[in-house]
Amino acid sequence: MSNLHTPFRYDFVGSFLRPQALKDAKLQFQNGVLTQEEYDNIVNEEITKVVKKQKELGYHVITDGEFRRTFWHLDFMWGLEGVEHKHTGNGVRFNDELAVLDDTYLVGKIKAKPHPFVEYYKFLKQFEDDQTVAKYTIPAPAQTFQQMIVPDNYESTRKFYKDNEELIQDIAKAYQDIIKQFYDAGCRNLQLDDCTWGAVVGDAAKIRYKASGLDLEEVKKALLKVNNLALEGKPEDMVINSHICRDNMK
Numbered sequence: 438m439s440n441l442h443t444p445f446r447y448d449f450v451g452s453f454l455r456p457q458a459l460k461d462a463k464l465q466f467q468n469g470v471l472t473q474e475e476y477d478n479i480v481n482e483e484i485t486k487v488v489k490k491q492k493e494l495g496y497h498v499i500t501d502g503e504f505r506r507t508f509w510h511l512d513f514m515w516g517l518e519g520v521e522h523k524h525t526g527n528g529v530r531f532n533d534e535l536a537v538l539d540d541t542y543l544v545g546k547i548k549a550k551p552h553p554f555v556e557y558y559k560f561l562k563q564f565e566d567d568q569t570v571a572k573y574t575i576p577a578p579a580q581t582f583q584q585m586i587v588p589d590n591y592e593s594t595r596k597f598y599k600d601n602e603e604l605i606q607d608i609a610k611a612y613q614d615i616i617k618q619f620y621d622a623g624c625r626n627l628q629l630d631d632c633t634w635g636a637v638v639g640d641a642a643k644i645r646y647k648a649s650g651l652d653l654e655e656v657k658k659a660l661l662k663v664n665n666l667a668l669e670g671k672p673e674d675m676v677i678n679s680h681i682c683r684d685n686m687k
Contacts, residue, residue, distance in 0.1 A: 441570050443626045443676045445497055450680055451574040451628060452509060453502035459483045480504055481560065488564045498572045498626070501561045509630065510576035511541045514584060516552045517611055519545035519597070527589075542590045543597050547581075547607040549614035555622050562623050570626050573619065577631035577679065578612045578667040579660035586656075591649045601659055609666035620672050627675065632682045633660050 455463075458479065466476040487502045506512040514520050522539040558573045565571040585594045585604060598604040619627055636642060637660070643653045671677060 441497055441568070443498065443570050443572070444678050448498050448572075449496065449500075450630075451498075451500035451503065451572060453487055453500075453504075455502075455504065456483055456486075459504060484560065485564075488561070492564075492569060497569055499561065499564055499569045500572050500574065501557065503574060505557050508538060510580050510584075510632075511539055513552075513554060513575050514541055514581055516550070516554060517581075518548040518550045519543055520547065540589070541584055542593050543585055546597055547604070547611050549611040549618075552615050552618055555615070555618045555624075558619060558624055559622055571624070572626040572628055573624055574628040574630055574680070575615075577629035577633070578608050578663040579631055579633040581608050581612075582659060582663045583633045583636065586649065586651065588645070588649050605659060605663045605666065608663050609669075612667035613670060616667070616671055616675075616677070620675055625675050627677045628680055629664070629677060630680045630682065631664070634681055 462471060462476055462479040465471045466473070471479075484501045484504050487504070488499050491499045503509060511522065515522050520541065521544040522541040524539050527538065527540055554573065554575060558571070561571045561573065582601075582605060584590065585598075586601065594604065598607075616627065637646075637653060637657055646653050646656055668677060
């Protein structure tokens, strides 16, 4: 295990553009041309290459580029008990261009289970050396909370949670469990990616949440609370940092 201490004075978010070989393989896998094993082998090869590049550039942090994910945030949520997803062609508009996202919603109470991201981390961990630390990135607890209270999900969430407080507590407990899973796998640098704060500023945010019967200031308090609760009891020698994205939806 690396003895380097994070965070460093400079770092990177951890997500990289997919190489063409990976995009081609993804399409072939979806069309049944590649088997799961063949596709996984290509993903492993591309991760190995991007880690090598990070080391060549002199970075002391290495990531897998998030190459195993379809979406930067939703894939993690799919690894929680009680969460389901479906491809419906819906999404979020960026400068009038639709970014297609799977609908991700609750079908039960949120609980932790052995998370696939921990297994993904173990593959990355093998490349760690005395000059590098293997960092893994996951969406912040606030991101999961926000996903379940957006207008499209609000009604379905209330089938399982009578109020936000109960939802916050379950998300926090699930994250505490998964943080321990990462720690037990040797992870000492975990990054929480959080775009929620860019979505709770301005008049548009007030209107959006008011439509769901939510007070924006209370939502902000809930986002902060779920993040802080998730970190309670974290191991002292584990660095958990945040990447706060202000978004690009100008």
